[in-house]
Amino acid sequence: MDTETRKATTALRERPQADVLIIGGGINGVATFRDLALQGVDVALVERSDFLSGASAASSHMIHGGIRYLENGELRLVHEAVTERNDLLTTAAHYVRPLRTTVPIFSTFSGLLSAPLRMVLHRKTASTERGALLIKVGLIIYDSFSRGGGRVPRHTFRGRRRSLRELPDLNADVKYTATYWDASLREPERLGLDLVRDGVALGGSRARAANYTSAVGVDGGKIVLRDEVTGEEFPFAASVVLNAAGPWTDLANEALGDATRYMGGTKGSHIVLDHPELMQATGGREIFFEHSDGRIVLIYPLNGRVLVGTTDLEHDMSEPAVCTEEEVDYFLDLIGHVFPSIPVDRSQIVFRYSGVRPLPGHGDMAAGFVSRDYRIEEATLPGSDGVPVLSLVGGKWTTFRAVAARLADELMSRIGRTRVRSTKGLPIGGAVGFPRTDAERDAWVHHHLSDFGAERGTRLLHRYGTHALAVAASLRQDAQDAPLSSLPRFSSGEFRHIARTESIVHLEDILLRRTNIAFRGEATPEVVEEVADAVADVMGWDAATRGTEIDRALAAVHAADPVAV
Incomplete structure (x- = not known):
């Protein structure tokens, strides 16, 4: 199997040292990898599973300023997030688009007194409902943070009559709606992969990133890495280490011989529905609102489906994070709260997923009030000659570039390097030259992909950004390329290209993270078999391995489904 993953792991084993070693291939780890590579730093990144397969794969698919964090008093974080959102609308335009967001409001004055108390006490008060005046104040502040960005329109307020005219399926008890703009993140895992590939391209042999490679211990001041495909272990030396393992940060530190207690992440789950009537009811916008328990939740049209989320529950990291039946009941209830005339049931759920937010430990503080900001903790690698280990605690998807910039500067200060170029405004991956x-x-499609036809050429651009040029070149050389009979919007040649160039190890990597096949509920046994057939030769799978990969992929895709009795 001579894929990009094997090449990267071999490169680490053949030159087992770097100035900086990053542990964790989530969004903050890969963004820091790219930033350091841009500065010419000798940097290596390892991820124990697939890139962007942990907390970063379980997001609500939004790039947002976090308006609700204003209530927590996190003004700095909201300002930074809004600024980064505006930047990503340009630098990641192939996957990040403006998102119209509407808040149904059922009262006028509620929350004016309790909100300040919640901000100070960080707990629920007697009244959790946010009324129109409180939301209006929040949106004025939120809009003010966008000044100078000019990327999205300002908010608007509507009364009951006009609100129901625009969204006729809304709960008739609605008094107002407030509409503002954030941004959607259509393919989060592909954006993360673009960051990895940018880093490798920018850094050349000095930038190496390997998935399915884990840090399992320390020996003689060096970190022991394990190739999770072959089981081989080897020592790796670094001048400074970044632990960017997200909610697993404490577990990663424990593997390095340092028992920390930094993290206290909370679980968030989502369901995805194939429900055209609900899709139409949203009017193509996100419905973002307060449920009866005070939790801020969302109903969101995405990739031809409707995404519903999210919960905020305490979680034991020794247990897998799964979307439970109780959480599904919660989601169905919240849909009924906003769209009471639209029937929704479990049969319309095509996918469900869950992840753990990389939040700091928070004692008795209510989960919803735990800070979404980030900090850096420093220790020394046990048994080493003073090798620093920096642990990232916290961090949001939206602020990944800003977090990475701060981390990169901290890391470079330990090795006597300084920044030579900013990542602000720098297009990511397939956003380079992307038509707006x-x-x-x-x-663009007519000029570059006319031989594929307008429909397929547009689909390739939508799917890969301007990296569609490389995909198209590969397809032109693939004599066996043909649409899948079970899923004709993809072709077999696309999967072979992905297998050769996008660091996959298992079939599930394609279904869950390189495409939205699983998200859309299209990972049927027939589709999974066809995808396996398309990549088996590239991956070097014999008949037995192919069968094992199919079984593994189906299990991964349906891991959160209820067990049939």
Whole structure:
């Protein structure tokens, strides 16, 4: 199997040292890897599973400023997040788009007194409902943070009559709606992969990133890495180490011989529905609102489906994070609260997923009030000659570039390096040269992909950004390329290209993270078999391995499904 993953792991084993070793291939780890590579730093990254397969894969698929964090008093974080959101609308335009967001409001004055108490006490008060005046104040502050960005329109307020005219399926008890703009993140895992590939391209042989490679111990001041495919272990030396393992940060430190207690992440689950009536009811916008328990939740059209989330529950990291039947009941109830005339049941759920937020330990503080900001903790690698280990505690998807910039500066200060280039405003991966308007996209497809036809060319651009050029070149050389009979919006040649160039190890990597096949509920046994057939030769799978990969992929895709009795 001579794939990109094997090449990367071999490169680590053949040159087992770097100035910086990053442990964790989630969004903050890969963004820091890219930043350091841009500065010319000798950097290596290892991820025990697939890139972007942990907390970063379990997001609500949004790039947002976090308006609700204003209530926690986290003004700095909200300002930073709004600024980064505006930047990503340009630097990641292939996957990040403006998202119209509407808040149904059922009272006028509720929350004016309790909100300040919640901000100070960080716990629920007698009244948790946020009324129109409180939301209006929050949106004015939120809009003020966008000044100078000019990326999205300002908020608007509507009364009951106009609200129901725009969204006729809304709960008739609604008094107002407030509409503002954030941004959607259509393919989070692919954006993370773009960061990895950017780092490798920018850094050359000095930037190495290997998934399915874990840090399992320390020996003689060096970190022991394990190739999770072959089981081989080897020592690796670094001048400074970054632990960016997200909610597993304490477990990663424990493997390095340092028992820390930094983390206290909470679980968030989502369900995905194939429900055209509910999709139409949203009016193509996110519905973002307060449920009866005070939790802020969402109903969100995405990738031809409707995403519903999210919970905020305490979680034991020794247990897998799964979306429970109780959480599904909660989601069905919240949909009924906003769209009471639209029937929804479990049969319409095509996918469910859950993850743990990388939040700091918070004692008795209510989960919803735990800070979403980030900090850096420092220790020394046990048994080493003073090798620093920096642990990232916290961090949001939206602020990954800013977090990475701060981490990169901290890491470089330990090795006597300084920044030579900012990542602000730097396009990511397939956003380089990406056409911004519908007319520009049509012209781009006509110019570059006319031999594929307008429909397929547009689909390739939508799926890969301007990396579609490389995909198309590969497809032109693939004499066996043909649409899948079970899923014709993909072709077999696309999967072979992914297998050769996108660091996959298992079939599930394609279904869950390189495509939205699982998200859309399309990972049927027939589709999974066809995808396996397409990549088996590239991956070097014999008949037995192919069968094992199919079974493993189906189990991974349906891991959160209720067990049939």
